[in-house]
Amino acid sequence: MIRYDILKTIAPILKDRLVVCNIGSPSQELYQLLDQPSNFYMLGTMGLCSSIGLGVALVQDQPVIAIDGDGSVLTNLATLSTIANNPADNFVLLIVDNGSYGSTGDQPTYAGMATSLTEVAKACGCRNVVECSAEETAAELERAISSGKMTIIISKCQPGNVNVSVIDDDPVNIANRFSNQIRELNS
Amino acid sequence: MPTTTDKAILDSLVRNKIGFITSVPCKQLAGVIELVDSHEEIYHIPSNKEDEGMGLCAGAYLGGTRSAIIMQNTALGVAINSLVTLIQYYHIPLPMLISYRGEVGEKVACQVEMAIHTKPLLQQLNIPHYHFTKAEQVNSLDGILQHSQMCKKPVAILADASFWSSAS
Numbered sequence: 529m530i531r532y533d534i535l536k537t538i539a540p541i542l543k544d545r546l547v548v549c550n551i552g553s554p555s556q557e558l559y560q561l562l563d564q565p566s567n568f569y570m571l572g573t574m575g576l577c578s579s580i581g582l583g584v585a586l587v588q589d590q591p592v593i594a595i596d597g598d599g600s601v602l603t604n605l606a607t608l609s610t611i612a613n614n615p616a617d618n619f620v621l622l623i624v625d626n627g628s629y630g631s632t633g634d635q636p637t638y639a640g641m642a643t644s645l646t647e648v649a650k651a652c653g654c655r656n657v658v659e660c661s662a663e664e665t666a667a668e669l670e671r672a673i674s675s676g677k678m679t680i681i682i683s684k685c686q687p688g689n690v691n692v693s694v695i696d697d698d699p700v701n702i703a704n705r706f707s708n709q710i711r712e713l714n715s
Numbered sequence: 716m717p718t719t720t721d722k723a724i725l726d727s728l729v730r731n732k733i734g735f736i737t738s739v740p741c742k743q744l745a746g747v748i749e750l751v752d753s754h755e756e757i758y759h760i761p762s763n764k765e766d767e768g769m770g771l772c773a774g775a776y777l778g779g780t781r782s783a784i785i786m787q788n789t790a791l792g793v794a795i796n797s798l799v800t801l802i803q804y805y806h807i808p809l810p811m812l813i814s815y816r817g818e819v820g821e822k823v824a825c826q827v828e829m830a831i832h833t834k835p836l837l838q839q840l841n842i843p844h845y846h847f848t849k850a851e852q853v854n855s856l857d858g859i860l861q862h863s864q865m866c867k868k869p870v871a872i873l874a875d876a877s878f879w880s881s882a883s
Contacts, residue, residue: 572800583774
């Protein structure tokens with residue numbers, strides 16, 4: 529399974545939930561599969577998906593799912609220590625770990641070599657860290673949301689992207705509809 | 716020990732409903748950070764790097780809470796991409812309380828290197844900036860914080876060594 533297959537299997541779980549999605553292919557693929565006002569698409573700023581997701585989770589009560597990638601987490605590796613030390617039990621960080629920089633031509637990342645993001649997350653002090661296969665991801669995500677405990681899921685899958693178009697929506701519109709949705713869900 | 720000026724900064728942040736603050740420390744900012752950390756209406760989340768902090772602030776703002784970052788001017792070099800492609804691109808208000816190292820009164824020569832580039836960088840990025848050199852300028856902070864929310868832009872408050880040394 530590649531990232532797109534995982535997104536397809538988790539789309540029913542993501543429906544009507546707050547989702548912060550990583551830059552490039554992940555956001556473009558999610559946009560095609562399940563565009564909804566409660567999705568925040570990153571159009572730039574590699575590495576900050578988990579930080580944005582944690583920020584949203586810390587200031588309101590609805591569950592937040594950040595869909596990040598191994599390359600992106602490596603860019604902002606210290607985020608795992610910030611997450612561990614500021615736990616938000618409504619936060620799930622799903623790291624789609626395909627061992628490659630998918631949006632830039634599938635160059636290999638260190639997460640697909642000697643570095644284990646699962647072990648890094650644990651060493652940073654994250655409590656509920658789950659490594660699973662692509663096939664197990666939907667069940668693990670469901671479990672993480674219903675557990676009411678902040679969870680980091682590292683979903684190991686194959687590299688590869690599908691051919692989807694870029695997101696042509698306006699960033700301010702993406703931000704506004706996301707914020708409005710948060711207000712509505714919390715009212 | 717926090718000074719009266721540190722307290723005035725905190726009061727202004729609270730008055731302007733800033734409920735989420737991230738910080739990367741600087742000696743000059745220690746008093747403010749201490750006050751922010753212990754204030755019950757503010758969630759203070761230290762970040763490891765300023766671009767990470769801007770991600771956290773963006774998320775908090777989208778989630779419905781006004782946010783701000785406390786940092787050194789040296790961090791502008793770290794944070795430009797985040798300022799441009801996240802904070803500015805999505806119209807997120809972000810007050811940046813910046814310890815303006817490397818100005819007159821500085822003791823560490825290397826800090827001057829980045830101080831020289833600070834205002835030109837902010838200028839180039841179209842970021843409104845306000846240079847604080849005297850403690851009484853803290854009185855203009857309310858207006859600056861309101862301005863940032865009104866125009867949904869990042870703003871920089873550059874508080875230099877003269878400002879902090881004139882603090883009582």
